[in-house]
Amino acid sequence: KQEVTQIPAALSVPEGENLVLNCSFTDSAIYNLQWFRQDPGKGLTSLLLIQSSQREQTSGRLNASLDKSSGRSTLYIAASQPGDSATYLCAVFTSGTYKYIFGTGTRLKVLA
Amino acid sequence: DAGVTQSPTHLIKTRGQQVTLRCSPISGHKSVSWYQQVLGQGPQFIFQYYEKEERGRGNFPDRFSARQFPNYSSELNVNALLLGDSALYLCASSSSGAGYEQYFGPGTRLTVT
Numbered sequence: 001k002q003e004v005t006q007i008p009a010a011l012s013v014p015e016g017e018n019l020v021l022n023c024s025f026t027d028s029a030i031y032n033l034q035w036f037r038q039d040p041g042k043g044l045t046s047l048l049l050i051q052s053s054q055r056e057q058t059s060g061r062l063n064a065s066l067d068k069s070s071g072r073s074t075l076y077i078a079a080s081q082p083g084d085s086a087t088y089l090c091a092v093f094t095s096g097t098y099k100y101i102f103g104t105g106t107r108l109k110v111l112a
Numbered sequence: 113d114a115g116v117t118q119s120p121t122h123l124i125k126t127r128g129q130q131v132t133l134r135c136s137p138i139s140g141h142k143s144v145s146w147y148q149q150v151l152g153q154g155p156q157f158i159f160q161y162y163e164k165e166e167r168g169r170g171n172f173p174d175r176f177s178a179r180q181f182p183n184y185s186s187e188l189n190v191n192a193l194l195l196g197d198s199a200l201y202l203c204a205s206s207s208s209g210a211g212y213e214q215y216f217g218p219g220t221r222l223t224v225t
Contacts, residue, residue, distance in 0.1 A: 004154075044216040046214065046215060100157065104153055
């Protein structure tokens with residue numbers, strides 16, 4: 001049974017810092033992994049999708065890496081801004097299923 | 113282009129009542145998935161539909177049901193509401209069934225009193 005864990009649960013950093021959010025999963029037979037952003041009370045915004053055959057994806061100040069063998073993914077945010085404050089969720093699509101399994105998220109606060 | 117739309121935005125129901133939530137996917141997307149998100153947790157998978165057929169079901173009781181229409185829009189029905197059904201219900205669409213990038217709607221906030 002796939003389980004997804006995100007550490008830390010909450011993070012507070014000053015503006016301008018580079019930071020790393022972690023996501024780990026127990027079953028390495030994944031199809032892909034997707035990172036999302038969620039603002040309070042809102043839906044999810046897709047940030048990056050990494051296919052199982054890929055090692056990383058980049059979009060602007062965001063970089064996501066995937067190490068299937070160790071069951072880990074990281075989301076790197078460069079030069080953080082107050083507007084980056086949100087909850088970041090990772091979701092894993094396990095091969096042979098029809099569903100994404102989500103972690104519980106990391107709540108990020110960037111202080112001005 | 114319009115994204116995923118959901119209606120209603122908010123809903124308040126009483127225990128024992130029934131509720132229907134609606135979702136319209138992105139134009140051209142044939143797959144719709146439903147998730148339940150309770151406060152402080154990640155979304156939990158309820159159903160996936162592709163080409164009007166159920167492809168996956170999560171660990172939810174039979175009080176939860178869904179369907180997909182020929183235009184690929186979808187409804188989620190919940191019968192005999194319990195207080196524990198209070199949550200944000202999210203709909204996601206993707207271009208195909210398994211493993212394609214999912215795009216989420218704004219959600220329907222259901223409160224059961």
